[in-house]
Amino acid sequence: MTTSSGHTARYVMIGGFLGAGKTTSMLRAAAWFTSRGLRVGLVTNDQAGGLVDTALARAHNLAVEEIAGGCFCCRFTSLVEAASRLEKESAPEILLAEPVGSCTDLVATVSLPLERIYGDRFTVAPLSVVVDPLRAMRVLGIGGVGGFSANVTYIYRKQLEEAEIIVINKCDLVSEAQRAALRTGLAAEFPGARLIEGSARDGTGLDPWFEALLADSSAATAIDDIDYDRYADGESLLGWLNAEVRLGVPGGVEWDGNARLVDILASIRAAVERSGHEIAHLKATLSVEGDAFELAAANLVRTDAGPELSHRLADPLDAGRLLINLRAEADPAVLESALRSALDALGDELPAEIVHCEHFRPGRPVPTHRLTGLAGRA
Ligand SMILES: Nc1nc2c(ncn2[C@@H]2O[C@H](COP(=O)(O)OP(=O)(O)O)[C@@H](O)[C@H]2O)c(=O)[nH]1
Ligand SMILES: [Mg+2]
Numbered sequence: 001m002t003t004s005s006g007h008t009a010r011y012v013m014i015g016g017f018l019g020a021g022k023t024t025s026m027l028r029a030a031a032w033f034t035s036r037g038l039r040v041g042l043v044t045n046d047q048a049g050g051l052v053d054t055a056l057a058r059a060h061n062l063a064v065e066e067i068a069g070g071c072f073c074c075r076f077t078s079l080v081e082a083a084s085r086l087e088k089e090s091a092p093e094i095l096l097a098e099p100v101g102s103c104t105d106l107v108a109t110v111s112l113p114l115e116r117i118y119g120d121r122f123t124v125a126p127l128s129v130v131v132d133p134l135r136a137m138r139v140l141g142i143g144g145v146g147g148f149s150a151n152v153t154y155i156y157r158k159q160l161e162e163a164e165i166i167v168i169n170k171c172d173l174v175s176e177a178q179r180a181a182l183r184t185g186l187a188a189e190f191p192g193a194r195l196i197e198g199s200a201r202d203g204t205g206l207d208p209w210f211e212a213l214l215a216d217s218s219a220a221t222a223i224d225d226i227d228y229d230r231y232a233d234g235e236s237l238l239g240w241l242n243a244e245v246r247l248g249v250p251g252g253v254e255w256d257g258n259a260r261l262v263d264i265l266a267s268i269r270a271a272v273e274r275s276g277h278e279i280a281h282l283k284a285t286l287s288v289e290g291d292a293f294e295l296a297a298a299n300l301v302r303t304d305a306g307p308e309l310s311h312r313l314a315d316p317l318d319a320g321r322l323l324i325n326l327r328a329e330a331d332p333a334v335l336e337s338a339l340r341s342a343l344d345a346l347g348d349e350l351p352a353e354i355v356h357c358e359h360f361r362p363g364r365p366v367p368t369h370r371l372t373g374l375a376g377r378a
Helices: 022-035 052-059 076-090 106-117 133-139 150-161 176-189 207-215 228-237 255-272 332-344
Strands: 009-016 040-045 063-067 093-096 122-124 128-131 164-169 194-197 239-248 278-288 294-302 309-312 319-329 354-359
Touching: 009 022, 009 076, 009 106, 009 207, 022 040, 022 052, 022 093, 022 207, 022 228, 040 052, 040 076, 052 278, 052 294, 052 319, 063 076, 063 093, 076 093, 076 106, 106 122, 128 133, 128 150, 128 278, 133 239, 133 354, 150 176, 150 228, 164 176, 164 207, 176 194, 194 207, 239 332, 255 278, 255 319, 255 332, 309 354, 319 332
Parallel strands: 009 093, 009 122, 009 128, 040 063, 040 093, 128 164, 164 194
Antiparallel strands: 239 319, 239 354, 278 294, 278 319, 294 309
16 A cells, blocks of 8 residues: 555654653654654654643654544554654654553554554554663562552563563663663563663663664564453553643743752652652653743652753743643542642742643553554565
C-alpha cells in the first residue's frame, strides 16, 4: 500500500516506564537526526490532555502532534491520523513516538499493525525501551528498596521483555559497579535485547543507538503470554493528575519562576510522601503567558528524589502558566489535594488559579488491534 505522496516514514518508538527519560531521549534523537539532514516529527501520548512533553517539544521548535485521552495501542487510528497530519505539515522521514510510560504490549498492538496494515507508509525501527538505572535496580531486585506493587512491576518487566534495544539511561547517576550489576541483570533476564548505556541529559553514549534506529528494522516478536487482567490492575493502581494553573497577575509584581516551580514540586512531593505513596513521575512546565518558547521545566522521578530543573526561564515574570503532570501509585484524590496544598502554600503574594484539572486512574487497556507472529515481515 502506498500513500498518494508515496512518502515512507521510519517509525521510531521509544518506550519505557514513567520518568525513564523517553522525552529527553527523543529530543536528543531529534537533534541527532536533524543534524544529519533528516526531517523529524514527534508524536507524544498520554491518558489526558495538557502535556508537559508536548510543551517541551514545541519549545524545541519541533513538529509535534499530541494524542491525548488514551495510549497508542487503544487509539491506534489517532496515531495514524497524527502521522498523516505531520506528513502534510513537514513530510518527516523520521517519526519519533513516545508511548504512555505505563503501556506495554506495543509490538502486538502498534508495531505489527503498522507494518501489516500501513506497510507502505511506515518502516518500523527496532523497539527501544529506556530505563532509569536506579528505578530498574529496585524493580529487578538488584539494589535499593521501595517502589511499586506487584502488578505495576509486572508492566515494567513486560516492557523490557519486548524491547529490542534497552537503553540504560542516566548513567551519570550511578557508579560503574552499579551500572555493571544492572547490565548483568538485564542481560540475564532479557537476553534478546541489545544494551546501550548513556545519558540523554548530556548526550553521551547514545550514537550507536541512534545509528541502529536509522539502519535497522524491527524484528520484534509480540509478547506471547501477557495477562491483561494484571496489566489493567497495574495501570489502575497508578493515579494520574494533569492540571493547568494560572500563576501571578499580568502587570503585577515580578517573581522568580524557576525557584517557585521547584518550590511547588517540592511541596507536592512532600505531601505525597506524607501519605506514603510512590511517585513515578512528577513533571511541570512554567511558561510565560503567550510565549511557547520561554519556559522552565522541572521533574522528579521517585518519591525520595528532589525536583530538578531541566529548563530555566531567563528572566523573572509577572504571570505564567503552569502545567503539572503527576503519576504516582496513589488514589488520584490524594494527588489533587497534594496539588491544592502546594498552591495554597504559595500564599497571597503569588495568586494561583487552577484552570483545568483532571485526576483519574487509567482504565483497562483495550487495544484497537492485537497481532502476533511474524507473517508479513519482509
Ligand atoms: N541525571 C539524568 N537525568 C536525566 C537523564 N535523562 C533524563 N533525565 C531526567 O529524568 C527526568 C524524566 O525525564 P523524561 O525525559 O521526562 O522521562 P519520560 O517520562 O520517560 O519521558 C527529567 O528530570 C529529566 O531531566 C540523564 O541522562 N541523566
Ligand atoms: Mg515523557
